[in-house]
Amino acid sequence: MSKKAINVRVTTMDAELEFAIQPSTTGKQLFDQVVKTIGLREIWYFGLQYTDTKGYLTWLKLNKKVLQQDVKKDPTLQFKFRAKFYPEDVAEEIIQDITLRLFYLQVKELLLSDDIYCPPETSVLLASYAMQAKYGDYSPETHKTGCLASDRLLPQRVVGQFKMSPEEWEKRIMIWWADHKGMNRENAMMEYLKIAQDLDMYGVNYFEIRNKKGTELFLGVDALGLNIYEKNDKLTPKVGFPWSEIRNISFNDKKFVIKPIDKKSNDFVFYAPRLRINKRILALCMGNHELYMRRRKPDSIEV
């Protein structure tokens, strides 16, 4: 191996991979190596995430050399292999087991860490599917109270909302778990995702923005378009711009403009805290919209 080789560590949701790359290696070459190693073919949802030298979480550009992208200089360069885009319907789109598992693990992590809001009842139901996926069928003989003590079962917010002991939570989860008897791992993960994808915050990329008046808001980018949220409510959009209703989106430095197709509606102007946020917003819009269009062309997405 040449002296110039650079060590790279890529962590997926369930594996840690080590590679050596050359200074000339592009993002795509690294990405291809990762997907080949894990046997993933439904690659269009995924990307490589890294922390740049300024501390921002960034997606690696595939058409540029890895070393030209401002990756934080550690002896081993660190990347996370994550879903960047979400399917509109998991049951329709996800084919491979590995794709299913990576989405399941990523979404579960977001739910448990409260990055996606989930009501208590749904959290318990989701935990029961997670247990089915992890341990198989519930059996009263082997799964005694306390056996889930080491599992992360519920979001902290949900636990804090009720005066219930861990054992009482466990019991509730076990009741549902017993209901899933006979369901295999993949089906349990799929059922989990089918419920999770209906949560309001699922699949939304939020950005802190300000309107012309300086009011703080959130912009959400997802598979179907752009949404504007008030600062205190990330669940219900105040205004929505589906892709089909947008003529044009553009930025100039920190200013971002959404132009609706309908000439009678006003342009929506907002300000991102930094130029690089606007670049990220536009890139996410383009990627999501491209997948949106591909889904509406029969047979264009093939494994």
Place this chain on the structure above:
Amino acid sequence: LFLFVARNKRANQGTYSPSTQEMTGAARNQMPVIHKVPLQERLI
């Protein structure tokens, strides 16, 4: 696409037109292209 590239020459500006993409996308539709490549960020 050319239009897009041309208009993104300045690194502090960018623009994208979903409606135009959907119209030109109709033409691309006729080509038997199977996209296997993940989406690349086309910004500077």
